[in-house]
Amino acid sequence: MAKQKVTPPKKLAAAQNALNAADRPDGPTKPLVVIGLLGTQLDGGTKPERWEKWRPTVSLFQREDFLVSRLELIVDPKFQTLCDTVVADVQQVSPESEVRTHAVSFRDAWNLEEVYGKLLDFAKGYAFNPEAEDYLIHITTGTHVAQICLFLLTESRYLPGRLIQSSPPERRRPDEPGEIQIIDLDLSKYDKLASRFASEQQEGTSFLKSGIETRSTKFNQLIDQIERVAIASTEPLLLMGPTGAGKSQLARRIFELKKQRRQLAGQFVEVNCATLRGDAAMSALFGHVKGSFTGATTDRAGLLRTADGGLLFLDEIGELGVDEQAMLLRALEEKRFLPVGSDREVESDFQLIAGTNRDLWRAIQSGSFREDLLARINLWTFELPALRDRAEDIEPNVRYELDQFAQRRGASVTFNKEARERFLRFATSNEAHWSGNFRDLNAAITRMATLAQGGRITTELVAEEAARLTRGWRTPSDTAVETRENVLQSVFTSEEVSAIDLFDRVQLAEVISICQRSRTLSEAGRKLFNASRQSKKITNDADRLRKYLARFSLDWQRLQSHRHETLDGE
Numbered sequence: 001m002a003k004q005k006v007t008p009p010k011k012l013a014a015a016q017n018a019l020n021a022a023d024r025p026d027g028p029t030k031p032l033v034v035i036g037l038l039g040t041q042l043d044g045g046t047k048p049e050r051w052e053k054w055r056p057t058v059s060l061f062q063r064e065d066f067l068v069s070r071l072e073l074i075v076d077p078k079f080q081t082l083c084d085t086v087v088a089d090v091q092q093v094s095p096e097s098e099v100r101t102h103a104v105s106f107r108d109a110w111n112l113e114e115v116y117g118k119l120l121d122f123a124k125g126y127a128f129n130p131e132a133e134d135y136l137i138h139i140t141t142g143t144h145v146a147q148i149c150l151f152l153l154t155e156s157r158y159l160p161g162r163l164i165q166s167s168p169p170e171r172r173r174p175d176e177p178g179e180i181q182i183i184d185l186d187l188s189k190y191d192k193l194a195s196r197f198a199s200e201q202q203e204g205t206s207f208l209k210s211g212i213e214t215r216s217t218k219f220n221q222l223i224d225q226i227e228r229v230a231i232a233s234t235e236p237l238l239l240m241g242p243t244g245a246g247k248s249q250l251a252r253r254i255f256e257l258k259k260q261r262r263q264l265a266g267q268f269v270e271v272n273c274a275t276l277r278g279d280a281a282m283s284a285l286f287g288h289v290k291g292s293f294t295g296a297t298t299d300r301a302g303l304l305r306t307a308d309g310g311l312l313f314l315d316e317i318g319e320l321g322v323d324e325q326a327m328l329l330r331a332l333e334e335k336r337f338l339p340v341g342s343d344r345e346v347e348s349d350f351q352l353i354a355g356t357n358r359d360l361w362r363a364i365q366s367g368s369f370r371e372d373l374l375a376r377i378n379l380w381t382f383e384l385p386a387l388r389d390r391a392e393d394i395e396p397n398v399r400y401e402l403d404q405f406a407q408r409r410g411a412s413v414t415f416n417k418e419a420r421e422r423f424l425r426f427a428t429s430n431e432a433h434w435s436g437n438f439r440d441l442n443a444a445i446t447r448m449a450t451l452a453q454g455g456r457i458t459t460e461l462v463a464e465e466a467a468r469l470t471r472g473w474r475t476p477s478d479t480a481v482e483t484r485e486n487v488l489q490s491v492f493t494s495e496e497v498s499a500i501d502l503f504d505r506v507q508l509a510e511v512i513s514i515c516q517r518s519r520t521l522s523e524a525g526r527k528l529f530n531a532s533r534q535s536k537k538i539t540n541d542a543d544r545l546r547k548y549l550a551r552f553s554l555d556w557q558r559l560q561s562h563r564h565e566t567l568d569g570e
Contacts, residue, residue, distance in 0.1 A: 030134045031069035034060060035159065037150075038075045038083055039141030046085045054168040054178055056140040057086055061094035062177035069133075070098040074122065077103050109143045116149045123158040135161030136182065155185050207260075208253045212400045215392040222382060229380050230254045231261065236332065236352040236377040241384030244437030247355035250384070251313040254353065258311070266310025266350065269303050274319040281324050282340050286331075292341020302339060304331055307350040317377075318358035318369060325370045332376055352377065387434040387441060394427045397438070401445035413449040415457045423448075423462045431466075433473040444469060484509040490516075491559060500552070508552060511545075515559045521545060 036057060043057045044050075061068055071090060075083045087099045104118050128135065137154045139147045153159045163183040169176040206213075208223050208230075229237070237254070239247040248270065255268040276284055279293060287302025304312065314320070320328070331337040332352060336345045354377050363369035387394070406412045415423065426432055427441075434440050448457045448465050487509045488497045500508065511528060518524035525541025526533070533539045549555060 030132060032067065032136065033070045033072060033133050033161075034068050034136045034138055034164065035072040035161070036074065036138030036140075037142035037146055038073055038079060038086060040076075040079050040082065042141055043086050044082060046082065050085075050089075055086070055089075056166045057138070058089050058093065059166055059177040060138070060164075060180065061090050061097055063180075066180065068094065068097050070100065072126070073099060073101050074104050074119075075101050076106055076109075078105070110145050112145050112149070115143070115145050116152070119146070119149050119153055120158060123153050128160050130160050135159065136164040137161050138164050138166070140166045207257055208250065210249070210253065210400065212393075213396050214390070215396065216385075216390045219385060219390055219393065222384075226250070226254070226382055227257070230257055231263070233380065234263075234351050235379045236354060238377050238381040239353060239355045239384060240381060241357065242386050242437055243357050244439035245357075245384040245386060246438055247384060248313070248315055251311070251315075251353045251355065255311040255313075258351075264310050264351070266308055267306070268311050268313070269307040269350075270313040270315065271303055272315045274316045276320065276324070279340075281321055282327070285324060286327055286337050286339050287346070288340035289342045292339075296341065300339075304328075304337065304348045304350065305346060308348040310350055311353060312350045313353045313355065315355040316357070317354040318356045318360055318363055322368070322370060325373045329370065329373045329376055387437040388432065391428040394441070395424055397441060398424070398427070398445060401442055402449065405446060405449045409449075411455060413452050413455045413457065415462075416459075419457050419459045419462045422459050423457075423466070426462070426466045431470060435473055440469065440472075487513050491554065504552075511548065512554075512559060515545075515549075515556070521556045 039056055043055050045053060045055070057071075057073070060066070060071075073083070073087070083101060087101065090097060090099050102122060104122060106115060106118060108114055137150050137159050139150050142150070150159070151163065154161060154163055163185065164180055165183060166180045167178050169178040208227050214220055214223075226237075239250060241247055251270070252268060255264065258264045271284070273281075282288075283293075283296075283300060283302065285303050287300045287305055288296050290296055290299050314328075327337055331348065335349045336347050338345055360369050360374050364371045364374060387397075402413055427434075436443075444465050447468075448461045451461055452458070484505065485497070488500075488505060491512060492500075497505070514527050515521075515524045518527065520542075522542040525545040529539075529541050529544060533541060546556070549559075
């Protein structure tokens with residue numbers, strides 16, 4: 001029977017051209033070798049009627065556009081008669097093609113371990129020569145298990161070739177040999193696949209960021225890595241960072257991402273370890289049995305069992321007691337633990353995400369955190385930056401908070417242009433500490449949006465909110481500095497204060513404050529020089545103080561005229 005003439009499909013032609021030009025763009029085409037399994041069903045038939053059916057192995061040789069130099073046919077000896085027929089038919093339709101058979105016996109062609117092992121032995125024993133020949137691995141015949149094994153061996157390069165898949169002709173054209181498609185496992189060559197992968201990765205990362213288009217390069221790189229780890233690993237994750245940096249929200253988004261990808265079947269369980277104290281901590285985490293202690297009137301499953309099959313987020317894990325840490329470590333390593341008062345272990349398989357704003361390594365030194373537990377949860381550790389370290393991300397987060405407010409209240413709120421510019425200027429300045437991080441930002445937007453008449457945030461609202469935030473961020477040192485500056489400005493102009501060195505300002509402010517609280521120059525001097533005057537035979541505290549004040553063009557009368565400016569209001 002002669003070869004049938006067919007027009008090569010575009011996919012085949014493109015793949016064949018790429019195949020021929022891959023290694024020798026300017027040289028002759030390398031011989032093409034096909035490696036495949038004898039199909040006991042699809043390749044079957046020994047009677048003349050066999051030519052009326054589509055047979056995958058034979059069909060490869062029935063095309064003028066596709067010249068196969070050699071067929072390496074893997075055959076179970078049990079089907080030698082069928083093998084002889086197929087070999088003869090191949091040589092009939094393509095006399096120029098060589099056929100070699102390889103006897104491989106399968107006790108169970110559906111046993112993955114056996115089939116993979118036998119095919120791996122074949123691949124290791126075959127004398128491949130990729131420099132001189134091109135190889136195609138035919139995955140249309142054989143059991144599904146065998147096809148999977150051929151794919152895996154090709155993907156891992158034990159079989160150094162490309163995959164080829166054949167399919168039957170359309171019913172209305174039964175005389176044709178069908179179509180073949182060459183599949184290159186280098187996915188980077190498939191533009192649509194590469195684009196889809198990049199798109200899905202971007203969607204995953206955007207999902208973890210709640211859809212916020214963050215601009216911080218370092219933060220975006222951090223989230224990219226967290227997304228890859230979250231999808232690929234079931235080991236514990238440790239999220240570090242200051243309070244309000246978004247650890248809790250990120251943990252929930254990781255859970256939702258894994259749930260979306262069917263990696264978790266259970267639920268998200270969150271607990272702040274700072275709220276767990278004493279015996280109640282053991283019971284809350286690991287559960288208890290009825291009667292195990294006073295008040296235990298019923299059994300309690302505990303949070304670890306509730307998280308079975310899901311994700312457990314232990315926020316502020318550094319606050320967990322040492323005994324609870326030991327129990328948690330065993331639960332992580334063995335997936336088993338003892339509820340309080342029980343002599344029977346229970347099982348729970350969960351993924352852990354731990355959050356902390358403490359330095360756990362320092363806590364180990366102080367004995368408040370177990371080193372072995374940290375070693376177990378420190379495989380994947382990510383530190384979330386403070387909001388003030390992500391100034392470029394404040395604007396997109398402001399938009400996000402406004403959107404969230406609109407969803408909660410069912411009404412849109414926006415800034416007018418001047419108010420928006422003023423708030424962003426303040427929010428990204430050195431005045432904005434953002435000590436509460438996103439909690440501060442959320443509260444600020446909520447307050448302004450709530451007070452916005454007509455759904456517009458004005459410059460007046462921004463000014464009020466900036467003042468409120470600034471007051472809330474004051475620390476004792478800030479208060480001390482403000483008090484010192486107020487004392488100095490009670491007797492000097494702002495320009496005069498700025499001309500005094502900071503070193504002198506600190507001392508001078510205390511001297512002025514004491515003078516304004518004293519009735520006489522001598523009384524002020526005694527307070528200021530109380531220690532040094534003990535070693536002097538003749539004390540002249542007033543004169544020493546008068547000379548010190550003169551260095552700054554001050555005198556007693558000038559200070560007394562500003563007594564009402566003192567801190568206590570005198």
